[in-house]
Amino acid sequence: MSSAFSGAAHAVPDYAQFYADFKLDSVAAELAGSLETGVNACVECCDRHATPGRIALNWEGKDGRSASYTFAQLQELSGRFANFLKAQGVQPGDRVAGLLPRTPELLVAILGAWRAGAVYQPLFTAFGSKSIEYRVAASEARLIVTDADNRHKLDEVPQCPPVMTVNGASALAAGDLGFWDEMGKHSTEFSPVMRKAEDAFIMLFTSGTTGPAKGVSVPLKALLSFYVYTRYAVDLRPEDAFWNIADPGWAYGLYYCVTGPLMMGHAITFYEGSFTVESTYRIIKKYGITNLTGSPTAYRMLIAAGAEAAAPVKGQLRAVSSAGEPLNPEVIRWFREHLDTLINDHYGQTETGMVLCNHHGLQHAVHMGSAGLAMPGYRLAVIDDDEKELGVGEPGVLAVDRPRSPIYWFQGYWQQDNSRDRSDYYVTGDTVELNQDGSISFIGRGDDIITSSGYRIGPFDVESALLEHPAVVEAAVVGKPDPERTELVKAFVVLNKDYAPSAALTEELQQYVKRRLAAHSYPREIEFLTELPKTPSGKLQRFILRNQEIAKAKM
Template identity: 70%
Template sequence: PLEVPLRAIVAFQGYMRDAVDLRPGDHFWNLADPGWAYGLYYAVTGPLALGHATTFYDGPFSVDSCARVIDKLGITNLAGSPTAYRLLIAAGKDFSTPIKGRLRVVSSAGEPLNPEVIRWFADELGVTIHDHYGQTELGMVLCNHHGLQHPVHPGSAGFAIPGHRIVVLGEQGNELPAGQPGILAVDREQSPLCWFGGYHGVPTKAFVGKYYLSGDTVELNPDGSISFVGRSDDVITTSGYRVGPFDVESALIEHPAVIEAAVIGKPDPERTELIKAFVVLASGYQGCAELEETLRQHVRQRLYAHAYPREIEFVSELPKTPSGKLQRFILRNQEVARQHAQQATPVSAC
């Protein structure tokens, strides 16, 4: 079990103040369930620790209920997950028209924020949405801050939140310069607001020397910001290249036919892995060979020749955690099981 010490509240306050930019005049709503760490830390504890009222909706998430609450309570500061935001985008004008101009700032956490989501919120709602990164063990530690001035680049998770030193480590435990992918780590000796001290009664393998290793692959940018590449076990090795699934998913979502996408590496004897995409289509589109090829070319034009999905499977939904995070490992396991079943099937002789 995870122990959350009382001093963590100071870090929660810092996130609400600097990243969420929660102001006394705001009407705040965090869409996250309080059973999820982001909801417990930043829908309950963080706002109340600042003496600020918070909002809860007792019911399942829907586009209609979201619009109704924002309108009725005059919500100005919204936080949630990209999964929820993509559902709002799929509703289009039915959601955006009634609340355009109502929101002052929007924050996103749980998984990387696709550029298409950022553009939609700016164009359709007239509001800036920023990407924030954290873990249950750490709280939020890497953010594009609404309340601080710094450069914001599409695809970047931002800068270390005050009180934390975030670095990128190589395989030998050395801190890497800009442009080299490695593991996101917290320098615990120089992070006074890092409150995680380990699991109760269980050794914490993520502690290596003075660092906490997150297990996420990232890359340091020249300006000091950090870009998310993917979970270490999600990064795809294909024909000698390393491809982050997030980039391919983001390119797919930019196509109007796609609501959601999940990308995995499928074992392949020639390429080590080939890129396979699972796609949820928008209303009015049907999966077919022609659309598959259209989506492949769409990705090739936006990324690079080796990063397009060689296989596309159209699905009705993607596996997610209760908090809305994609569970790519389930799709990978299904693919491996499918391949094993095909290899085990005897071939009838003529």
């Protein structure tokens, strides 16, 4: 690594001066490759750190097993996987999908795809067959890597691409390729395929509101943005033990649990099990975690367990970062009092990565309720509907000033006509307010995205799944305010004349959506209506239903 990271690790620069002096070239110098002549994500996140004994991954399984992997081991395993991909006819730029929990095989698949110049596409393990089917078809994935627990979901995916399964003691499905069997057939030697700055290395899908989920093709130049966030907002230092509890099946986990830390040559932590208060505190204690990132929902669950549960790790965490939804002031106060640590709020989207942060690694004032300041390399603005920049105290929409944001990387949605989007601004759709000191406070969302337990859920997907059930004629889905999860998914349903509302039907519809989409996406409440609110032209007006739920919550 260059001296920017490995040098004065404890130095905390002044934000204003650092932001003013920021140059793209200084960050690009962190790469082993070159954005002009060629770069490979596996080289950046693995090969260049493969010195003897240097740990890349600390893994703990849901059954209590644990293991550590060095960068050198992952370099060899990624070579085997890349050779396997080549033998399967996977070309640079092709998509390789992973439907895997947080296991070593997941990291091998990610790094191996990158080594081969392919594009890694995450499939969240809670997805049902419908969610998988849409994403795999839209991305034209050439291969899906999964495990025995998730393999059955692919049986309902038409025209499913070839499947590679980590089967353990389970028998392979007909036609499947065994992960470790295939790995053993191939050499560890594979020269990384160098790619251009604009070439993709990650493919994700956002949650849609008025249509299907949109594809986001992440180019290699986004590595610079991921580095800046990890280095200056998270303040990851060489002496830290780091854990991002987010799932790599989503953007925050893939960008900042995997890519950013590994790019810095830092060990990451995978815990395969589900989130619980007990397991979280145990992992923090066992691995000596000093730098933690996650969502406010997870942090509120820690708070609910009380100060006694937190006592064994009090004072151990040096820095805690929060993303996915606004951070409530009581979380900040509780972490300060009972964990003796500072927790900072961060904001971003799948399309941008993190762009607005209270930076642990830069000196600036942190105000309660503020999402922070623009990340170095980005210029943010608060604009109105006419894209006029607004002043202090004027609510507007948060936007990225693209021409003056040298590490901005979003290229437009996958396989969509983006030619009409010639604005100088990327408009997030989220309502914010500029403060006197230049910081920005979050007010609300201008779209219909539901944030529940840190997950961003598109109502369109849930409505589509409900409409596939024979009982449902129409459906509208909104977020209902909830003190623990931020929002609950609530569905309003108009039934077919042959069906009547009942508790049994409610349960049936909930389970139907859970199977088709994901465990976190099903409607926890269903209300049956005779009609839904619509415009004269027939467009669904979700905001009326959402505002009703907000009003009820205030009563």
